[in-house]
Amino acid sequence: MGVYPIVLSQTKFTHQDNLDYPFEERGLQFGDGIYEVIRIYDGNYYLFTEHVDRFFRSADAIRLELPFEKEQLKTLLHDLLKQNNMKNDGIVYMQATRGSAPRDHVFPVGVEANVYAYVKDLPRNLSNLENGISVITKEDIRWKKCYIKSLNLLPNVLAKQEAKENNCYEALLHEDGLVTECSSSNAYLVKDGKIYTHPATSRILHGCVRMAVERFANELGIPFIEEAFTLADIQSADEMFLSSSTSEVLPILNVDRKPVNNGIPGEITRKLQDAYQKDANISNRKTAQQ
Amino acid sequence: MGVYPIVLSQTKFTHQDNLDYPFEERGLQFGDGIYEVIRIYDGNYYLFTEHVDRFFRSADAIRLELPFEKEQLKTLLHDLLKQNNMKNDGIVYMQATRGSAPRDHVFPVGVEANVYAYVKDLPRNLSNLENGISVITKEDIRWKKCYIKSLNLLPNVLAKQEAKENNCYEALLHEDGLVTECSSSNAYLVKDGKIYTHPATSRILHGCVRMAVERFANELGIPFIEEAFTLADIQSADEMFLSSSTSEVLPILNVDRKPVNNGIPGEITRKLQDAYQKDANISNRKTAQQ
Numbered sequence: 343m344g345v346y347p348i349v350l351s352q353t354k355f356t357h358q359d360n361l362d363y364p365f366e367e368r369g370l371q372f373g374d375g376i377y378e379v380i381r382i383y384d385g386n387y388y389l390f391t392e393h394v395d396r397f398f399r400s401a402d403a404i405r406l407e408l409p410f411e412k413e414q415l416k417t418l419l420h421d422l423l424k425q426n427n428m429k430n431d432g433i434v435y436m437q438a439t440r441g442s443a444p445r446d447h448v449f450p451v452g453v454e455a456n457v458y459a460y461v462k463d464l465p466r467n468l469s470n471l472e473n474g475i476s477v478i479t480k481e482d483i484r485w486k487k488c489y490i491k492s493l494n495l496l497p498n499v500l501a502k503q504e505a506k507e508n509n510c511y512e513a514l515l516h517e518d519g520l521v522t523e524c525s526s527s528n529a530y531l532v533k534d535g536k537i538y539t540h541p542a543t544s545r546i547l548h549g550c551v552r553m554a555v556e557r558f559a560n561e562l563g564i565p566f567i568e569e570a571f572t573l574a575d576i577q578s579a580d581e582m583f584l585s586s587s588t589s590e591v592l593p594i595l596n597v598d599r600k601p602v603n604n605g606i607p608g609e610i611t612r613k614l615q616d617a618y619q620k621d622a623n624i625s626n627r628k629t630a631q632q
Numbered sequence: 633m634g635v636y637p638i639v640l641s642q643t644k645f646t647h648q649d650n651l652d653y654p655f656e657e658r659g660l661q662f663g664d665g666i667y668e669v670i671r672i673y674d675g676n677y678y679l680f681t682e683h684v685d686r687f688f689r690s691a692d693a694i695r696l697e698l699p700f701e702k703e704q705l706k707t708l709l710h711d712l713l714k715q716n717n718m719k720n721d722g723i724v725y726m727q728a729t730r731g732s733a734p735r736d737h738v739f740p741v742g743v744e745a746n747v748y749a750y751v752k753d754l755p756r757n758l759s760n761l762e763n764g765i766s767v768i769t770k771e772d773i774r775w776k777k778c779y780i781k782s783l784n785l786l787p788n789v790l791a792k793q794e795a796k797e798n799n800c801y802e803a804l805l806h807e808d809g810l811v812t813e814c815s816s817s818n819a820y821l822v823k824d825g826k827i828y829t830h831p832a833t834s835r836i837l838h839g840c841v842r843m844a845v846e847r848f849a850n851e852l853g854i855p856f857i858e859e860a861f862t863l864a865d866i867q868s869a870d871e872m873f874l875s876s877s878t879s880e881v882l883p884i885l886n887v888d889r890k891p892v893n894n895g896i897p898g899e900i901t902r903k904l905q906d907a908y909q910k911d912a913n914i915s916n917r918k919t920a921q922q
């Protein structure tokens with residue numbers, strides 16, 4: 343399941359073998375860039391506009407000028423799927439950096455952003471969707487502008503690696519006990535029929551699936567309360583789940599080896615998973631839970 | 633003043649034209665790596681052991697295994713100067729990332745770190761050393777492990793760019809009014825004959841020149857107090873200065889357009905500049921201040 347051969351480089355398509363970067367590149371030396379991952383089902387993008395909008399918002403937030411307008415990028419991303427005849431479940435990864443220039447913290451002058459995008463197959467993880475996952479808790483040591491989907495991902499990498507070494511899928515991050523989100527997904531707690539999650543401040547990434555979850559909750563008449571929950575709240579949680587573009591909506595069944603809801607996926611979580619499948623036009627698929 | 637032709641790639645030397653990076657590289661996609669910049673005077677490294685030690689400390693802190701031991705790296709760095717017949721004032725830049733692998737937050741298995749180093753000329757900025765520089769103040773929005781010299785430099789980039797746009801050399805960072813350091817240098821305040829600077833906690837980079845400044849202060853009998861000063865303290869400061877490997881010891885003469893010590897470099901700052909020149913074996917040079 344490697345990268346499809348045709349990749350986007352700036353506003354042109356090329357073979358992946360032709361895409362490489364010089365050693366003085368601002369992504370490579372400063373993490374001076376932003377990215378997006380968009381889910382693909384049956385060769386169609388899901389939450390496409392939301393992701394493209396966020397890509398431009400992130401670029402604005404770091405004052406990065408992209409070499410295209412939104413509509414042009416959308417056309418290029420659609421063409422990327424066509425060029426590769428991509429019809430499967432997968433993802434597109436795209437990033438933009440502040441270009442190639444002699445190393446200096448200040449922005450280079452007259453240098454165009456470097457942009458690339460590529461497509462990969464990525465089957466849905468039916469086992470995780472059905473059986474849920476476990477998380478560890480970790481202090482949130484990230485910078486103060488987590489709403490920017492930047493390439494400065496070292497704290498996320500370290501947290502996720504520690505989760506893996508503890509046989510967990512994710513690390514649930516907290517600041518002084520207040521839960522922000524996971525290392526690469528948003529986190530939610532259900533109590534007395536209400537969904538709680540950290541407000542969309544600069545402390546968390548404003549997930550595209552998070553926005554969809556809010557919409558599903560509204561449609562289902564489930565209160566969606568943007569209020570951070572605490573590590574202590576977890577002990578009496580009725581349900582917990584996370585969301586991201588690659589993970590969808592996943593039941594969290596254990597936190598630091600202690601079960602949530604006796605380790606059983608909750609009713610509201612299941613409703614949101616169903617709503618997700620309907621919204622993504624994949625509700626006709628056979629999954630383990632059906 | 634470009635990059636010297638011969639560069640270090642892993643443990644081999646190659647021409648810079650042969651050094652490039654694939655698009656799925658953990659430096660480029662996660663900033664998952666560390667770096668060092670070492671000052672060179674007349675073709676000799678300054679504070680060499682300190683920098684190499686810190687490179688290994690940073691690698692340890694992000695759990696990155698380097699493809700060489702300290703002594704081997706030292707030999708390679710010396711050879712890099714010889715291969716290029718480098719006899720000038722300059723810098724070496726070196727970085728190590730967690731290698732090239734399909735994108736995934738967790739560490740790749742069985743993948744070697746990518747390492748490179750290159751040399752550039754960089755004359756001393758005699759005008760700045762003599763006349764001092766100005767800074768703006770900015771909130772410190774960085775992550776909580778600033779002692780690691782990591783490639784996650786986006787907040788530093790944004791702060792330095794803002795400084796430049798305000799005709800300043802640096803941004804003085806603070807957390808709730810408590811000064812940490814500058815975007816790419818350590819910061820100091822002198823009051824009543826004593827030097828104050830943020831303690832070497834995880835909130836600041838432990839500068840190699842900062843260590844040298846402490847040593848100079850001890851030799852000169854000037855108290856070196858590791859205690860953070862505040863933005864309010866600046867109003868009554870006798871002197872301020874910053875230090876870094878590329879900047880040396882620079883008088884800070886204005887903070888947010890307000891003069892420090894009537895905009896005149898202070899006596900202790902000058903003593904430390906002299907001590908630096910002696911320590912780096914460049915005290916025989918004609919500089920503007922002599």
